[in-house]
Amino acid sequence: MSHAYTSLDDFQEWELEAYADGEALPHVAVFFEANPAIKSSWLRQRKLEAQLNSVLYRFDCPSPETLRAYYWRELPISESKQFENHLEQCPLCSAEMASLQGFMHETTPAAQAEPAHRPYSQNSFPQNWLARAQEFADQMRLVIANLVPPVAPQFATVALRGDSVPRLQGAAQTSLLFEADDTDISLLVQKEQSGTLRLAGQLFASDLPANAFCKLVPAHLEAVPVQAQVDDTGNFVINQLQPGAYQLVILLQHQSIVVPNLLLE
Amino acid sequence: MAYEQAVLPFAKFRPEQLIEGCQQNRPDNSHEPFCFELFRRAIVEKSEQCWSAIYQQYKNLVYGWILQFARTNVQIGDASSEEMVLDAFTAFWRAFTPEKLNNAERLASILAYLKSCAVTAVLQARRKAENIRLETAWDEEIIESDAVATQTRTGAESLVLHQLSADRLWTIVDHCCNDEKDRIVARLSLVANLKPRLILEQHPDLFANVAEIYALSRNLKNRLGRDAALRDLWGEFIL
Numbered sequence: 001m002s003h004a005y006t007s008l009d010d011f012q013e014w015e016l017e018a019y020a021d022g023e024a025l026p027h028v029a030v031f032f033e034a035n036p037a038i039k040s041s042w043l044r045q046r047k048l049e050a051q052l053n054s055v056l057y058r059f060d061c062p063s064p065e066t067l068r069a070y071y072w073r074e075l076p077i078s079e080s081k082q083f084e085n086h087l088e089q090c091p092l093c094s095a096e097m098a099s100l101q102g103f104m105h106e107t108t109p110a111a112q113a114e115p116a117h118r119p120y121s122q123n124s125f126p127q128n129w130l131a132r133a134q135e136f137a138d139q140m141r142l143v144i145a146n147l148v149p150p151v152a153p154q155f156a157t158v159a160l161r162g163d164s165v166p167r168l169q170g171a172a173q174t175s176l177l178f179e180a181d182d183t184d185i186s187l188l189v190q191k192e193q194s195g196t197l198r199l200a201g202q203l204f205a206s207d208l209p210a211n212a213f214c215k216l217v218p219a220h221l222e223a224v225p226v227q228a229q230v231d232d233t234g235n236f237v238i239n240q241l242q243p244g245a246y247q248l249v250i251l252l253q254h255q256s257i258v259v260p261n262l263l264l265e
Numbered sequence: 266m267a268y269e270q271a272v273l274p275f276a277k278f279r280p281e282q283l284i285e286g287c288q289q290n291r292p293d294n295s296h297e298p299f300c301f302e303l304f305r306r307a308i309v310e311k312s313e314q315c316w317s318a319i320y321q322q323y324k325n326l327v328y329g330w331i332l333q334f335a336r337t338n339v340q341i342g343d344a345s346s347e348e349m350v351l352d353a354f355t356a357f358w359r360a361f362t363p364e365k366l367n368n369a370e371r372l373a374s375i376l377a378y379l380k381s382c383a384v385t386a387v388l389q390a391r392r393k394a395e396n397i398r399l400e401t402a403w404d405e406e407i408i409e410s411d412a413v414a415t416q417t418r419t420g421a422e423s424l425v426l427h428q429l430s431a432d433r434l435w436t437i438v439d440h441c442c443n444d445e446k447d448r449i450v451a452r453l454s455l456v457a458n459l460k461p462r463l464i465l466e467q468h469p470d471l472f473a474n475v476a477e478i479y480a481l482s483r484n485l486k487n488r489l490g491r492d493a494a495l496r497d498l499w500g501e502f503i504l
Contacts, residue, residue, distance in 0.1 A: 054399045055431050064385035261307070
């Protein structure tokens with residue numbers, strides 16, 4: 001015996017959800033065909049909800065960095081209380097916090113959160129995890145750039161530093177060379193009229209991919225990373241930089257190159 | 266620092282010696298002071314060479330943590346595994362200050378911090394992926410409802426909507442809530458994006474059943490649809 005549908009309340013909510021997801025539910029389709037005004041109103045509601053979701057989703061959730069800072073008891077007391085209040089009302093942050101705590105206390109793999117008593121040993125990494133991680137890590141194309149010790153006299157200040165700190169000095173227009181697998185990276189910093197710095201770089205590779213770009217991440221937590229496109233000759237420029245420590249990441253098609261610690265002065 | 270009592274004068278070692286010593290990875294953990302000194306020089310002396318060595322030495326370990334925490338080896342949203350590894354190191358590089366190093370007892374203390382950075386890199390990627398998914402879902406809903414309501418939306422209008430202040434929008438939503446039940450439904454459905462069934466799981470004492478939550482949600486959306494402040498904010502073309 002067929003059911004007579006007269007309003008949306010006659011449907012199970014999952015039926016409407018499934019219909020919205022594109023499932024073929026003939027009884028819902030027939031109902032909407034016969035009641036275009038109800039369908040229109042239902043769609044408007046869905047649209048409104050989707051709009052609200054897209055703007056409001058986790059809009060006041062603390063960042064994962066805050067979760068980490070809370071875990072390590074790095075937050076000031078007032079922020080810590082505020083964070084705890086948020087945890088009480090946000091199931092998503094509570095779940096993230098629990099997963100962080102759980103993972104930090106897991107006994108496998110190694111590198112535990114009780115450092116003083118359980119010294120890290122990579123040998124205790126379970127063999128299956130180690131093998132899997134190794135297998136995927138081998139495919140990982142993350143290349144760490146190494147500084148090529150400068151030899152020219154104008155680079156003496158850099159060359160003389162026993163520990164090779166890559167210090168780019170704007171006033172002196174210092175340039176540094178890094179190598180990362182088969183890509184060389186030349187970096188030059190210049191002082192701009194405004195007093196800020198301009199970083200110019202060039203990549204040297206036998207096969208430079210299109211759509212490469214670079215990201216300069218400041219060490220200062222409140223400063224925002226900046227991105228720049230690498231042109232087809234391998235050049236990129238980033239202007240208006242404040243002096244300080246940065247991490248440079250160059251994203252090529254099948255490889256990411258990182259210069260872990262770059263001091264711009 | 267626990268290694269200060271060590272016999273070997275690690276501070277006098279060249280970076281190359283430290284790197285070699287750290288890479289030994291001995292079962293008796295005698296390699297640890299070498300690694301600790303590498304971290305010290307990277308963090309305190311900002312040595313590029315030592316940072317590079319640390320990235321090189323621990324990238325597979327960080328990758329393993331990410332793999333284990335994410336429980337997948339495929340990318341999350343548009344974040345590839347390389348990006349998450351990199352994000353973990355970046356977070357560590359930004360957050361692990363010389364003061365924190367001073368408080369670190371052993372190498373494991375430092376690695377535990379790095380491990381927490383791997384976790385937050387995954388969490389960040391998950392949040393970003395969910396944001397992108399919701400924005401896509403919003404676009405799809407718009408396309409479908411526009412076909413019915415014969416409304417159009419320009420790129421500029423779309424941009425305005427996404428630039429809206431979430432705080433301002435939440436104030437309007439909150440204003441449309443009649444009571445605490447409404448407020449909980451609004452927060453959990455619109456901010457946490459939970460389905461009614463999960464909302465009921467969160468508050469079994471507050472709601473009788475899933476149908477009650479659906480009804481509250483529908484009524485709230487009806488009120489929001491008629492709300493003058495929301496219309497002022499979004500304009501007739503959106504609602």
